[in-house]
Amino acid sequence: MHGLYIGLMSGTSADGIDAVLVEFDKEERFHLIGSYSWPYQDHFRTRLLALALNDQVSLSELGQVSTLLAEQSAKACHLLLKQCNVEPSQVIAIGSHGHTIDHAPSIDSPYSMQIGNHAALAERTLITTISDFRSRDIAAGGQGAPLVPAFHQWLFKSCDANSAIINIGGISNITVLHRTDSVGYDIGPGNCLLDSWHQLHTGEYFDHSGENARLGEVIPELLQTLLDDDFFNKPAPKSTGREYFNLDWLNQKQARLTTKATIWHNVARTLLEFSAQVIANCAQAEGCERLFICGGGTHNQFLVERIAAICATKNIFTDTTETLGLDPDWVEAAAFAWLAYRTKAGLSGNLPSATGARGYRILGAIYPA
Secondary structure (H helix, E strand, C coil): CCCEEEEECCCCCCCCCEEEEECCCCCCCCEEEEEEECCHHHCCCCCHHHCCCCCCCCCCHHHHHHHHHHHHHHHHHHHHHHCEEEEEHHHHEEECEEEEEECCCCCCEEEEEEEHHHHHHHHHHHEEECCHHHHHHHHHHCCCCCCHHHHHHHCCCCCCCCCEEECCEEEEEEECCCCCCCCCEEEECHHHHHHHHHHHHCCCCCCCCHHHHHHCCCCCHHHHHHHHCHHCCCCCCCCCCCCCCCCHHHHHHHHHCCCCCCCCCHHHHHHHHHHHHHHHHHHHHHCEEEEEEEEEHCCCCCCHHHHHHHHHHHCCCCEEEHHHCCCCCCCCHHHHHHHHHHHHHHCCCCHHHHHHHCCCCCCEEEEEE
C-alpha cells in the first residue's frame, strides 16, 4: 500500500527514539519526508536499561515502562507530524521496533522481547501500529535479527558489488550486498561496551566523539582477549545484544589478564579499538571493497576514524550512507517504516539469509487505528 508511513526505532544504546516520516510511491520508490529525534530523560533511560540488564524484573515495572515508552513514542510521532504539517489520518501505519529487553533466539524455547505497549501507541496516535516484527521470524527458525538487512538490500540494491552497509548502534551489524540474496548478521559490540564503561567512570551515558578514548592507549593483551571470544567464530546467521556483551562480560575478560588494567582511559581506548577491529575484520572476511556506515555510531568521530584507518590497510574504502542518499541517522528508523509498508502490502519483511529463517515471512502484529 503506497503512501505515508512512520518508522520508530529505540536502539540498544537507549538514548532515545528516532522517528521518520517516509513515503512509498506507486513505483515503490522511497522518499524521506521528515525526521525527529526524541531523547530519553536520564531517569527513564536508567529504568529502560535496568530492564535489559536484570533477570529479576518486577512485572509492575515492566508494564509501567512499556506504557511510558508508548507515551513517549506517541509524542515523538505527534511532533514529527506537526513538523511535517501532516495529519495522523494521512499516515497509513506506524512501524515500531519497540525496545529490546531480552533476545534469546537460540535457546530451546526461543524468543525476543520488545516492549512498547503498541496498543497504547495506536490509541494515542490514532494511527494503525505494527510491531513485534521479530517473533514470526523466530517462529520460522530464524534469529529474528538483524531485520535491517532486508531493507538495506531493497534500498541500496543498485550499489556496487562487494559493498556492505555497517549499522553501528549499541551492537553493530553488517549487510553484505549481493545482486540477489544479500547476507547480514550481527557483528558484535558497536558502542554498548564503551558507553557502559564510560558511564561507570564519568556518570555520562556516552563518550562524546570518542574524546575520552583518545586519551588512552590500547592494551594489547586485553584487545586480543576480547577478539578471541567465541562469538566471533560462530558462523552466521547470528545475533546478539546487551544480554551477552555487557560489563560482566568485560570484567570476566579482564580477570584473565596477566597484568591488571588500572587506567580507565586505556580500557576505553581498547574497547573502541576492539569495536573498530571487529568491523574491519568482518568486512575483510566478507571480501568487501567498500563500507557505508550508518547508525548512531557515526557520531563517534574517533571510532569512525579508526574503522577507516584499519580498513585502509585492508584496501577497503569507507564512507557513510549519506553517499547513497540516506542520512546515516535515519536508516534504521526508515527500515521499520519499510517493514510496516511490507506488512500492510502482504509482503515478506525478513531476509532468511540474514536471520536463518526457513523462508520469507510477513512480519509484525497489527494494532488498527
